[in-house]
Amino acid sequence: MSSRAAFLAPVIAAFLLLASGRLFATQEDPAQGERPRLKILILGGTGFIGPHEVQAALARGHEVTLFNRGRRNPGLFPELETLLGDRDPNKGEGLKALAGRKWDVVIDNSGYFPRMVRASAELLAPNVRQYIFISSISAYADNSIEGQDETAAVATMPDPASEDMGKNYEYYGALKALCEQAAEEAMPGRATIVRPGYIVGPGDDSRRFIYWPLRVRAGGEVAVPGDPEDPVQVIDGRDLAEWVVHLAEENITGVFNACGPAERLTMKELVETSARACGSDATFTWLDLAFLEGQSGVAFPIWEPYAGATRGGHCWSNARAIAAGLTFRPLEATIKDQIAWLDGLPEEKRGRATPEVPVKNEAALLEAWRAREDK
Ligand SMILES: NC(=O)c1ccc[n+]([C@@H]2O[C@H](COP(=O)([O-])OP(=O)(O)OC[C@H]3O[C@@H](n4cnc5c(N)ncnc54)[C@H](OP(=O)(O)O)[C@@H]3O)[C@@H](O)[C@H]2O)c1
Numbered sequence: 277m278s279s280r281a282a283f284l285a286p287v288i289a290a291f292l293l294l295a296s297g298r299l300f301a302t303q304e305d306p307a308q309g310e311r312p313r314l315k316i317l318i319l320g321g322t323g324f325i326g327p328h329e330v331q332a333a334l335a336r337g338h339e340v341t342l343f344n345r346g347r348r349n350p351g352l353f354p355e356l357e358t359l360l361g362d363r364d365p366n367k368g369e370g371l372k373a374l375a376g377r378k379w380d381v382v383i384d385n386s387g388y389f390p391r392m393v394r395a396s397a398e399l400l401a402p403n404v405r406q407y408i409f410i411s412s413i414s415a416y417a418d419n420s421i422e423g424q425d426e427t428a429a430v431a432t433m434p435d436p437a438s439e440d441m442g443k444n445y446e447y448y449g450a451l452k453a454l455c456e457q458a459a460e461e462a463m464p465g466r467a468t469i470v471r472p473g474y475i476v477g478p479g480d481d482s483r484r485f486i487y488w489p490l491r492v493r494a495g496g497e498v499a500v501p502g503d504p505e506d507p508v509q510v511i512d513g514r515d516l517a518e519w520v521v522h523l524a525e526e527n528i529t530g531v532f533n534a535c536g537p538a539e540r541l542t543m544k545e546l547v548e549t550s551a552r553a554c555g556s557d558a559t560f561t562w563l564d565l566a567f568l569e570g571q572s573g574v575a576f577p578i579w580e581p582y583a584g585a586t587r588g589g590h591c592w593s594n595a596r597a598i599a600a601g602l603t604f605r606p607l608e609a610t611i612k613d614q615i616a617w618l619d620g621l622p623e624e625k626r627g628r629a630t631p632e633v634p635v636k637n638e639a640a641l642l643e644a645w646r647a648r649e650d651k
Contacts, residue, residue, distance in 0.1 A: 311336070311337065311525060313337055313338055313339060314333075314338040314339070314380040314381055314524055314525065315338070315339050315341070315378070315379045315380050315381075316333050316338050316339065316340050316341070316379060316380065316381050316382075316383060316521075316524060317340075317341045317342075317343060317374070317377075317379040317381070317382045317383070317400075317404070318330065318340060318341070318342050318343070318382075318383045318385060319343050319344075319363065319382065319383070319384045319385060319386050319387065319396060320342070320343075320344055320384075320385035320386035321340075321342035321343075321344060321353070321356075321358075321385065322342065322344055322348045322349040322350070322352045322353070323348055323349070323385070323386075324475065324479045324480060324481070324513060325385060325410070325475060325479070325513045325516060325517055326342075326385050327349075327352065327353075327479060328479065328513045328514050328516070328517035328518075329383055329385070329517040329520055329521065330342075330353060330356065331517070332514070332517040332518045332520070332521045333521050333524075336521055336525070338521070338524075340353075340356050341356065341357045341358070341359060341377075341379065342356055342357070342358045342359065343358075343359045343360075343361060343373065343374060344358065344360070344361075344386070345360065345361070345362055346358065346360050359373035359374065359377075360373060361373040361374070363386055363387065363392040363395075363396065364392055365392070365395045370395075371395060371396055371399055374396070374399055374400060375399065376403075377403060378403040378404070379400070379403065379404045380404065380405050380406070380524070381404060381405060381406045381407075381408060381524040382396070382397075382400055382404050382406070382407045382408065383408045383410070383520060383524070384396065384397075384407065384408065384409045384410060384459070385410045387409060387410075387455045387459075388441070388448075388451060388452070388455065389439045389451060389455065390436075390451065390454035390455050390457065390458040391439070391458075393409065393455040393458040393459050393462075394458035394459075394461070394462055397458060397459045397461075397462030397463055397467075398462045401462050401463050401466075404463075405466065405527065406463075406466050406467075406468060406524065406527055406529065407459050407462070407463045407466060407467045407468070408467075408468040408470060408520060408523060408524060409455060409456055409459040409467060409468070409469050409470065410470050410472070410520075411452045411453070411455065411456050411469050411470060411471045411472075412448070412449060412452045412471055412472060413471045413472060413473040413533060413534075413535060413592055414431070414448055414449030414452060415430050415431060415449050415450075415452040415453040415456065415471055416428050416429070416430055416431060416449065416471075416592075417429045417430055417431045417432065418588070419580075419585060419586050419587070419588050419589040420584060420585050420586070420587050420588055421587070421588045422587060422588045422591040423588070423591055423592075423593050424588055424591075424592060424593060425533070425592075425593040425595065425596065426471075426530075426531040426532065426533060426593075426596055430449075430450075430453035430456075431449040431450040431453055432450050432453070433447045433450035433451070433454075436450075436454055439451075456469045456531070465529060466529060467529060468523050468528060468529045468530065468532070469530070469531040469532065470516075470520065470523070470532055470534050471531070471532065471533050471534060472511055472516055472534040472535070473509045473510065473511060473533075473534070473535035473536075473590070473592060474509065474510045474511070474578060475510075475511055475512075475513045475516060476510045476511070476512060476513065476610060476614060477512035477513045477514055477515075477610045477613060477614050477617075478513070478514070478613050478614055478616075478617035479513055479617065480513060480614060480629075481625070481628060481629035482629075483577070483629060483630065483631035484577040484578050484631070485510055485577070485578055485614075486614055486615070486618065486629070486630070486631060487576075487577040487578070487631040487633065487635075488546055488547055488550050488577070488578070489550040489553060489554060489611045489614070489615055490615070490630070490631065490633045491550075491558075491633045491634055492547055492550035492551050492554055492556050492558045493550070493554035493556050493558075493615070494556075494558075494633050494634070495556050495557065495558045496558060496559070497558075497559050497560075497561055497642060498547065498558045498559065498560050498561065498634075498638075499561055499563055499634070499635075499638045499641050499642050499645075500543060500547055500560050500561065500562050500563065500576075500579075501543075501562075501563055501565075501568055501574070501576045501579045502543060502562070502563070502564065502565055502568070502579060502581065502582060503543075503562065503564065503565070503582065504542060504543060504544035504560075504562055505542050505543075505544065506542060506543045506579065506582040506590075507540055507541065507542060507543075507582065507590040507591050508541050508542065508543055508546055508578060508579065508590050509535040509536060509537075509541065509590040509591070509592060509594075510535075510536060510537075510541075510578075510607075510610075511534055511535060511536040511604070512536070512604065512605055512609075512610045514605070515536065515602070515603060515604050515605055516534055518603075519534070519597070519600075519601060519602045519603070522600075522601045523600065523601075526600075526601070528600050528601075530596075530600075531596075532596055532597040532600060532602075533592045533593060533594050533596065533597055534594070534597055534602065535590075535592045535594045535597075536594065536602075536604040537604040537607065538594070538598060538603075538604055540591075541607065543579060544560075545607070546607070547560055549607045549608050549611060550611055552608060553608045553611040553612045553615070554611075554615070561642060561645060563641060563645050565581055565582075565583060567644075567645060567648060568581075571637075571641060571644065573637060574637060574641065575635060575637075576635060577631060577635075618630060
């Protein structure tokens with residue numbers, strides 16, 4: 277081999293390797309070659325949004341480690357490294373498995389108490405670049421105002437050191453706000469606070485949002501609360517997960533409401549989209565607020581009175597998140613996919629994820645509504 281050829285051989289080899297890598301990456305994901313591969317630690321990972329985050333991160337070529345107690349869906353990701361421990365440093369081995377390890381980004385899905393978020397964020401601070409804390413839209417103090425953004429005041433609680441969430445989870449939001457502060461204090465300027473509203477779609481076993489598609493699918497006369505134009509905000513867990521990975525890739529920090537969709541969604545659109553998705557000819561009877569207020573024990577999932585203390589509950593500004601890359605798939609896709617996911621679950625799990633349809637008082641409410649109309 278000439279000296280020139282000897283010089284060029286490794287250069288050509290390196291180029292071919294790069295080119296073949298690019299070619300392969302092009303088939304998988306066009307931009308992979310330009311993106312650094314991140315090492316991502318998920319605190320949790322095996323419940324609802326965690327698996328979507330895992331999938332979104334792997335699809336983008338990142339490396340994922342999970343940290344959990346190994347109780348929920350163990351063995352879900354046999355190909356991933358799973359570190360076992362507890363968010364509570366006082367329980368069992370606590371956070372020991374995280375000590376001395378380095379990651380680019382932490383996604384904290386399982387923080388509910390500031391003491392525990394502080395413990396993990398302080399431990400990881402020297403060894404990670406960014407801490408993404410999954411908070412909640414419940415972190416805010418006041419739901420009465422429409423269109424509030426991330427500057428709105430957060431909820432507080434009488435004893436911030438208490439780890440009692442309250443009988444009806446009334447301190448869930450205040451505790452989340454304190455968790456956010458703990459993350460930011462441990463990693464100033466390096467924390468990303470994500471405040472989602474209702475998270476829905478495949479994997480959502482909360483029996484809330486899916487009530488409407490299932491009720492509409494069952495057909496007949498459907499009682500719907502409030503006014504057809506009442507707003508409703510939801511976010512598909514997959515959209516949330518993809519965006520969280522984007523926040524990690526771009527190292528975007530700050531506070532973000534994660535509520536969808538982009539344009540105002542109404543209850544009318546929710547039930548009509550459900551009818552389209554399920555091929556249902558259900559009819560809708562709208563029970564107005566004044567009527568509902570005169571009824572006792574009325575409980576419809578997701579919907580909140582578009583008045584008084586809850587007027588702004590489904591009207592959070594998502595402008596900042598959209599500017600930071602959050603996108604939303606069509607509602608019809610979310611509905612179809614959540615129903616398909618539910619229908620495909622083993623019987624026992626399906627039962628737990630399926631709300632009672634119709635709500636207990638639907639027939640009585642419709643009767644009372646008609647009696648009122650007859651007057
Ligand atoms: N669902 C909604 O509509 C909604 C709305 C707004 C905000 N959020 C927020 O979104 C997040 C939901 O997360 P997800 O449950 O879907 O997350 P996930 O990461 O999919 O599942 C929770 C994980 O946390 C682990 N975990 C729970 N307790 C733990 C502990 N003490 N120590 C170590 N690991 C622990 C669980 O595994 P092991 O049990 O095996 O440990 C599981 O892997 C929460 O922060 C919630 O506040 C939800």
